[in-house]
Amino acid sequence: MHTMNRLAAAIVLAFSSIAVPALAVDAAPVVAAAPTPASAPAFDLERDVATALKVFDVPGMAIAIVKDGKVITAKGFGVRKLGEPAAVDAQTLFEVASNSKGFTAAALAMLVDEGKLAWDDPVTKHLPGFQMHDSYVTGAMTIRDLLTHRSGLGLGAGDLLWWPTTTFSTDEIIEKLRYIRPATSFRNSYAYDNLLYIVAGKIIADKAGKSWGEAMHERILAPLGMTGTTTSLAENAGKPDVANAHSKIDGKIAAVKSMPVPNAVGAVGINTNAEDIAKWMMVLLDGGKIAGVKDKDGKDARLFSEKQGREMWTAQTPIKISEPKPALAATKPNFSAYGLGFQLRDYKGMKVAMHGGALQGFYSRVVMVPEAKLGVAILTNAENGGSMTALQWRILDHYLQAAPSDWLALVAKVEQDQHAEEVKKQGKASSARAAKSQPSLPLAAYDGEYEDAWYGKVVIKPEGKKHILSFTRTPDLTGELEHWQHDTFIVRWKERNFNADAYVTFSLNPDGSIDRVKMAPVSAETDFSYDFQDLSLVPVNPKEAKK
Numbered sequence: 019m020h021t022m023n024r025l026a027a028a029i030v031l032a033f034s035s036i037a038v039p040a041l042a043v044d045a046a047p048v049v050a051a052a053p054t055p056a057s058a059p060a061f062d063l064e065r066d067v068a069t070a071l072k073v074f075d076v077p078g079m080a081i082a083i084v085k086d087g088k089v090i091t092a093k094g095f096g097v098r099k100l101g102e103p104a105a106v107d108a109q110t111l112f113e114v115a116s117n118s119k120g121f122t123a124a125a126l127a128m129l130v131d132e133g134k135l136a137w138d139d140p141v142t143k144h145l146p147g148f149q150m151h152d153s154y155v156t157g158a159m160t161i162r163d164l165l166t167h168r169s170g171l172g173l174g175a176g177d178l179l180w181w182p183t184t185t186f187s188t189d190e191i192i193e194k195l196r197y198i199r200p201a202t203s204f205r206n207s208y209a210y211d212n213l214l215y216i217v218a219g220k221i222i223a224d225k226a227g228k229s230w231g232e233a234m235h236e237r238i239l240a241p242l243g244m245t246g247t248t249t250s251l252a253e254n255a256g257k258p259d260v261a262n263a264h265s266k267i268d269g270k271i272a273a274v275k276s277m278p279v280p281n282a283v284g285a286v287g288i289n290t291n292a293e294d295i296a297k298w299m300m301v302l303l304d305g306g307k308i309a310g311v312k313d314k315d316g317k318d319a320r321l322f323s324e325k326q327g328r329e330m331w332t333a334q335t336p337i338k339i340s341e342p343k344p345a346l347a348a349t350k351p352n353f354s355a356y357g358l359g360f361q362l363r364d365y366k367g368m369k370v371a372m373h374g375g376a377l378q379g380f381y382s383r384v385v386m387v388p389e390a391k392l393g394v395a396i397l398t399n400a401e402n403g404g405s406m407t408a409l410q411w412r413i414l415d416h417y418l419q420a421a422p423s424d425w426l427a428l429v430a431k432v433e434q435d436q437h438a439e440e441v442k443k444q445g446k447a448s449s450a451r452a453a454k455s456q457p458s459l460p461l462a463a464y465d466g467e468y469e470d471a472w473y474g475k476v477v478i479k480p481e482g483k484k485h486i487l488s489f490t491r492t493p494d495l496t497g498e499l500e501h502w503q504h505d506t507f508i509v510r511w512k513e514r515n516f517n518a519d520a521y522v523t524f525s526l527n528p529d530g531s532i533d534r535v536k537m538a539p540v541s542a543e544t545d546f547s548y549d550f551q552d553l554s555l556v557p558v559n560p561k562e563a564k565k
Contacts, residue, residue, distance in 0.1 A: 058424035061416035066409060066426065067095045073430050074405035075271045077264050078106040081409070082296040082395040085417060087309060089300075092292040098399065099262035100273050108292045109246055111260045112397035113276065114382040115375030118288035119215050120302070120330075122230075123165055123359025125222045125237055127306075127326035134225055137162040137329065137358075144221050149196040155204045156196075161221070163205070164214040165358045166334040172201030176213045177547035178473055180282040182378065182516065184492045188281045192217055197472035198552070208335045208356060212285040212547070219284015230283045241308060241321060242301055244294040249287050251278045259291075261399040263379020265515035271400060274515045277378035286377060292397065295384065299393030302327070302371070303386055330358040331371045331388070337361070343435075345428045349411065366418050376401065376545070378515070385410055392417050404433045440542055451503040458505050458526060461485055468535050468555035476535075476555055487522065508540060517541070518548040532557050 059065075067079060078096035082089070094106030129135050138160045141148045150156045155170060163169060176198045178184075179191045186194070195213060202209070219230040226233035231249030239247050254260050263276045279286055290298070301308055305327040311319040333355035342350050351363040360371045365387070372385040379399060383406040386393040394413050396406045408429040415422050457464070465485060468476045475490040478499065487509045488496040497511035497519075505524040519540045525533045534557075537550035 058422040061412060061422055063091065063413070066412050069426050070405040070409055071096050073426060074400075074402045074408075074433075076398050076400040076402055076405045077271065077273075078110070078261055078399045079405070080106055080108065080110055080112060080261075080292040080395075080397040081413075082292040082299065082393070083413065083417075084296050084299050084303065084391075084393040086391045087300065087304070089296045092296045094292065098260070100264060100271065106261060106399075107259065109259050111246065111248065111254055111257065111289045111291050112382060112399060113251075113261075113263075113286075113289050113375075113377050113380040114295070114384075114397060115286045115377040115380060116212070117373050117375040117382050117384050118283070118286050119165070120298075120359040120373060120384070121234060121238060121288055122215055122218050122222065122284045123330055124322055125233060126161060126165070126218060127322040127330060127358070128237060129222070129225055131323050131326055135161055135221070141217065141221075144224070145192075145217065148192065148217065151196055151199050152204070155200070158204065161218070162334065162358070164218045164221075167208050167210050167356050168205045168335045169209075169211060169214055170200035170202050170204045170206060171198060171209060171211045171213070172549070172552065173209045173211075174546040174549045175201065175209075175211060175552055176472060177549050178489070178492065178495075178553075179213070180216070180279055181212075181277070181545075181547040182492055182494050182513070183278050184281065186281055186491055188216060188220055188283075191281055192220060194472045208337045210546075212282060215285035216282050217284070219287070222284065231287065234288070238321065239294075241311075241319070242294075242297045244290065244297055247288065247290040247294045249283060249289070250280055251276055251289070252280070254289055260289075261380070261397075263377075264400045265379050266401065266517060267514045272515065274379050276380075279377065286375065290397075292395070295395040295397070296393075299384065299386055299395060303388060303391055303393055331360060331362060331369075332357055333362055334358060343432050345432060348423065365414060366420050368418065374403070374406075376403075381406060383407075383410060385414065387414065387418065390418060404429045437543070444541065453503065455503045457501060459524075459530065459532075463561075464499075464507075464524060464532070466532075466561070467558035469558050470553045470555050473553060475558065476553075509537075516548070518544045520544075520548070520550045531560060 071079060077100045078098055080094045081091055083091040092108045094108060094110050096106055098104045098106055098110055130137060135144055140157060141159045141161060141164060150159060179186050179194055191213065222233050223230045234249050248254050263274050264271055265274045301321050305324040306320045306322040308319040308321055313319045335356045337354040337356060339351060339354050354363045360373055363370050368387050368389045370385060370387055375382040379401065381401055381403055382397045384395045394410060396409055398405060408425040411425040465478045465480060476487065477490060478485055478487050485499045486496060487499055494513050497509045499507040499509055499522060502508050507522045508519055509522050510519050521538045521540060523536050527533045535555040537553050539548060539550055
């Protein structure tokens with residue numbers, strides 16, 4: 019998270035303990051039995067990246083490595099768009115999605131330094147109209163709580179308000195929060211969310227008196243010399259060196275359109291390149307100090323104070339540690355937590371601050387080891403977390419002088435096995451369904467408008483002999499209903515790269531009229547931001563059952 023598929027959430031916790039958008043494992047390649055770590059080849063970045071692009075079916079990638087205050091690597095690999103010759107280079111722009119959260123956290127840290135807010139201020143002090151479903155949570159939620167994934171909301175709750183691209187404004191999304199029911203009690207446990215980072219971005223914009231994007235340019239990007247970085251896809255328009263999005267369609271990688279998210283920038287708005295993200299990692303690793311720049315008093319210039327740098331990388335919310343597959347046992351952390359805009363864990367006895375990001379067609383990861391003054395950023399134009407995970411551990415092992423393991427083979431094999439398990443599970447579900455069952459009502463009786471408290475309206479209407487379900491505020495979220503069994507259908511989205519087909523189940527009243535509609539993803543490989551299961555749709559104009 020962005021966001022991540024449900025099956026992959028567990029895999030990524032095993033790989034990196036990072037609960038943000040991650041693996042897409044459609045048609046994972048067959049990999050030979052993984053060699054033992056002792057037989058792993060020596061680290062060779064060029065060869066390792068070339069292997070990762072091939073094995074994990076990724077068209078292009080950019081990597082930045084910083085060490086001891088110097089840029090070791092900032093370069094591109096592969097192509098910007100499948101089928102076209104333009105190569106990825108150090109200036110190629112990638113959407114980094116939830117790696118934007120660190121920028122939002124840093125901007126708030128700067129406001130704390132300036133005395134314009136405090137981490138433990140109530141959100142309502144700075145955004146009076148802010149309201150959660152529970153009145154106690156509304157009053158108790160602090161600026162810190164916005165960043166720490168402990169609000170009580172469920173995983174990815176409300177993400178359908180912005181993902182895929184919607185017509186909701188940022189203010190409308192924030193207003194809708196009051197209608198989203200919590201999954202747990204406040205501050206009870208970790209559950210990754212995006213909506214509260216949208217709220218945080220709104221506070222930054224209000225304090226700056228300008229948009230979040232303008233505030234980022236003025237306060238962070240310009241001082242760091244991140245001149246290529248943009249804060250929206252609109253800014254990317256006309257730039258020649260931009261990576262194209264790629265997704266799997268029926269198991270095959272393909273170029274797809276990008277997903278503009280102007281209403282969610284505080285969570286996912288940054289687009290950057292290898293050269294610029296190296297500068298970002300350098301300032302983070304140096305506790306906010308801007309290398310080689312002096313302020314008006316001749317002192318080292320700072321983006322934020324050393325105190326705030328420590329605060330961002332201090333554990334705020336514990337994250338449950340899952341048991342990795344045996345092949346990945348060496349990656350299991352001793353601690354895992356979320357800080358302020360960064361996820362924290364350990365590796366080889368050292369603290370690691372990291373984050374991942376995912377939007378349609380793009381995945382990214384940033385990993386920093388403060389004690390080793392090491393930073394690694396991996397930007398990709400495909401929806402595959404395994405390529406980043408494998409390279410992450412290869413690069414860290416090399417610079418931390420650990421014995422090399424063949425992470426490329428090990429991670430690929432885990433992906434392959436997990437995908438096979440999901441295919442088998444879906445096969446069993448298909449075999450077990452009552453295929454000869456019929457809907458309780460004539461198909462026309464299911465047509466109509468349905469409304470959810472937080473999303474709004476969903477419409478089912480006939481098109482010839484087909485019945486089409488459409489989300490009224492999400493132009494691309496429309497698809498044909500296919501009968502599954504009894505009163506459950508599957509909606510097959512027209513945009514096949516979503517890989518997010520969903521069950522649509524109608525519950526009936528005693529008189530046979532429709533009471534409500536529930537949805538749920540068909541596959542565990544569906545990105546969790548398709549939070550269909552959180553919807554409770556009721557007929558807008560209830561009607562009697564049609565005989």
